[in-house]
Amino acid sequence: QVQLVESGGGVVQPGRSLTLSCVASGFTFSNYGMHWVRQAPGKGLEWVAVIWSDGNNKYYAESVKGRFTISKDNSKNTLYLQINSLRAEDTAVYFCAKNPCSTSCYFDYWGQGTLVTVSS
Amino acid sequence: DIQMTQSPSSLSASVGDRVTITCRASHGISSWLAWYQQKPEKAPKSLIYAASSLHSGVPSRFNGSGSGTDFTLTISGLQPEDFATYFCQQYNGYPYTFGQGTKLEIK
Numbered sequence: 001q002v003q004l005v006e007s008g009g010g011v012v013q014p015g016r017s018l019t020l021s022c023v024a025s026g027f028t029f030s031n032y033g034m035h036w037v038r039q040a041p042g043k044g045l046e047w048v049a050v051i052w053s054d055g056n057n058k059y060y061a062e063s064v065k066g067r068f069t070i071s072k073d074n075s076k077n078t079l080y081l082q083i084n085s086l087r088a089e090d091t092a093v094y095f096c097a098k099n100p101c102s103t104s105c106y107f108d109y110w111g112q113g114t115l116v117t118v119s120s
Numbered sequence: 121d122i123q124m125t126q127s128p129s130s131l132s133a134s135v136g137d138r139v140t141i142t143c144r145a146s147h148g149i150s151s152w153l154a155w156y157q158q159k160p161e162k163a164p165k166s167l168i169y170a171a172s173s174l175h176s177g178v179p180s181r182f183n184g185s186g187s188g189t190d191f192t193l194t195i196s197g198l199q200p201e202d203f204a205t206y207f208c209q210q211y212n213g214y215p216y217t218f219g220q221g222t223k224l225e226i227k
Binding site: 109 | 211
């Protein structure tokens with residue numbers, strides 16, 4: 001069965017950097033697009049970024065463009081999100097989510113999320 | 121960006137009831153709409169994609185309809201496990217956007 005397990009969250013000071021990971025299993029990771037979606041405490045869902053199966057096509061929400069970088073390592077079945085210059089408004093649970101297509105479409109499976117808290 | 125507006129923001133209902141949640145897009149999105157269910161402290165789960173197609177394993181009491189700008193999610197015969205928050209999401213183009221959510225509570 002499909003499993004997505006995020007890690008890398010924690011309490012981080014403003015301005016610092018962090019890399020989140022999402023290890024995938026139960027499907028051929030290299031064949032599908034993958035996303036990051038975040039949810040601030042008590043708030044709704046916000047799409048963050050997508051990477052297509054080819055690894056070359058990447059798109060970002062305007063709120064994170066230039067600070068966040070999505071990437072993946074097919075040999076490790078792992079999706080990454082590098083977050084630079086962290087701000088208080090980046091505090092959220094970060095979910096990785098799988099596409100059922102190679103480019104980008106809806107999310108058929110989600111990980112359990114990892115909490116990032118930006119605080120001094 | 122395409123704005124997604126859900127209504128109502130909260131809803132009280134009883135087991136066995138039929139409820140409808142609506143989602144309106146600020147621009148036409150054809151049928152590129154999905155619905156998700158989220159329980160407290162849990163990840164969202166896929167319910168419906170392409171406006172009306174049921175995700176694998178989702179009970180048939182969930183039904184989605186609509187196209188263009190207006191969409192609905194109907195749950196017939198509410199079960200105790202259905203009390204949760206529901207989000208719509210458009211995937212017509214980037215940035216993907218979500219509705220603000222509808223919290224379905226037990227009356």
